[in-house]
Amino acid sequence: MNRAIIIILDSLGLGASADAHKYGDQNADTFGHIVEACEAGLANNTQRHGPLKIPNLLRWGLGAAAVGSRKHKLPLATHLNVQGAYGHAVEVSSGKDTPSGHWEICGLPVPFNWGTFPQQEDCFPTQLMQDLLVQGQIQGTLANKHGSGTDILAEYGEQHLRTGFPICYTSADSVFQIAAHEETFGLERLYDLCEVAKKLVDPLNVARVIARPFKGTCNADFERTANRRDLTTPPMGRTLLDHIQDQNGCVVSVGKVGDIFAHKGVNYTVKADDNMGLVDQLLDQMKQVKEGLLFVNLVDFDSKYGHRRDVAGYANALEEFDARLPQIEAQLEPQDLVLLSADHGCDPTWPGSDHTREHVPVVFYGHHCGLPVQAFDLGERTTFADMGQTVASHLGLVSLNYGIGCQLN
Structure with missing residues (x-):
């Protein structure tokens, strides 16, 4: 070959x-x-x-x-x-x-359209987020809206450090993204949460759940790391x-x-x-x-x-x-x-x-x-x-x- x-x-x-x-x-x-x-x-x-x-x-x-x-x-x-x-x-x-x-x-x-989330505040279905809390064993989430990764970190990164709540957001693409601090929240814990989320969004025909780990101590130095992971619906x-x-x-x-x-x-x-x-x-x-x-x-x-x-x-x-x-x-x-x-x-x-x-x-x-x-x-x-x-x-x-x-x- x-x-x-x-x-x-x-x-x-x-x-x-x-x-x-x-x-x-x-x-x-x-x-x-x-x-x-x-x-x-x-x-x-x-x-x-x-x-x-x-x-x-x-x-x-x-x-x-x-x-x-x-x-x-x-x-x-x-x-x-x-x-x-x-x-x-x-x-x-x-x-x-x-x-x-x-x-x-x-x-x-x-040839088909993937599922996407509406362009609005609180864009994720209420039941989806409730199930994520229970099955993901977390106490709350942040964001719940469309946004770019940089803007999302600037708006919610410090609040995430204070509360420990993961940041959930999306874009015009068929994607559910979860950002969390690689050290304080934990990388494996983030991956596990994304696995839960992927099962929950599958019935909505959402193509990907993306783990977006980041490091830093405040808005001035937050930076996404190379440990991103995409959980994608198989071809x-x-x-x-x-x-x-x-x-x-x-x-x-x-x-x-x-x-x-x-x-x-x-x-x-x-x-x-x-x-x-x-x-x-x-x-x-x-x-x-x-x-x-x-x-x-x-x-x-x-x-x-x-x-x-x-x-x-x-x-x-x-x-x-x-x-x-x-x-x-x-x-x-x-x-x-x-x-x-x-x-x-x-x-x-x-x-x-x-x-x-x-x-x-x-x-x-x-x-x-x-x-x-x-x-x-x-x-x-x-x-x-x-x-x-x-x-x-x-x-x-x-x-x-x-x-x-x-x-x-």
Whole structure:
């Protein structure tokens, strides 16, 4: 079996999809708006300044993919010395959430709507919260509303330390999140409480319960830790990951990928504190695993910068990742195919703090079925599943149930 590497730049959308108006995202464009903000000098901070500097990502084809998606120019040398096959993909799944995006990439679109909670105070059903108190053996909860993680900690973190009550909140996605102090509340206790919560929200068709541990002593130094855990409803069908394991191939999750698939089709998971740590883990796994799939999710783009509407931070993170691409290239072997994509958008210039309904990049680099990937435009793919189908072909697997493979050489 050959080797494939999928790198998800979590939330790096390439412009609003045709149905984005249904989600209130009609002019969202995560990558394009970051590029424009940098060019205008609106994304400067102590770590970066000026136009976006991502020469390696442009060489792979990311800029060319973005121009094809948004249909007009960007202030970048997008088509100079491109070495990868590039395009963009449209999501057919109903939502703009993390599981749906990842599953569709792996050949399993999600045609139904996940359950969500109303945009109001006390957004969770009364019976759900009563059952959580009894079955979770807690005396009370805080928040019970929509909010971003940073804002929620600022508003309720100190009260949590005083009372010991876990903080329960949600977003526009199908998710029930519980934040608690990693030391005073206890990490294992938080995980156990999330297990209880997942059973309680399953009848509501809620996709995920997320444990959000944090540390610190007050608002000034609260910080979420790397011990996040996503409890996800298992995929309702077979994915690329299952087909790889059918052929005795190895699937390695780098980051939260294993959680997203409820560990179905995953051999093992390695984690790290941030994007650069995850790149380190990928490089280490590339030395050890020579066949199958290395599947990486670089979550900081979404959780630290997209949701927090931090344009400068997002731009800096892209530049940091770009600087690591030569290290990844140096460890590629002649049978390797790399896919660079995203699972949804999260435009840091867009109002609110939620994901945005956008096209995602489709960038292939390396070798496909024994031949070098050629630099050309793959155009618009009508489903994320085309990416999984292409990877399946590279690995010599049977065809997935959805998607049309991309011609790369």
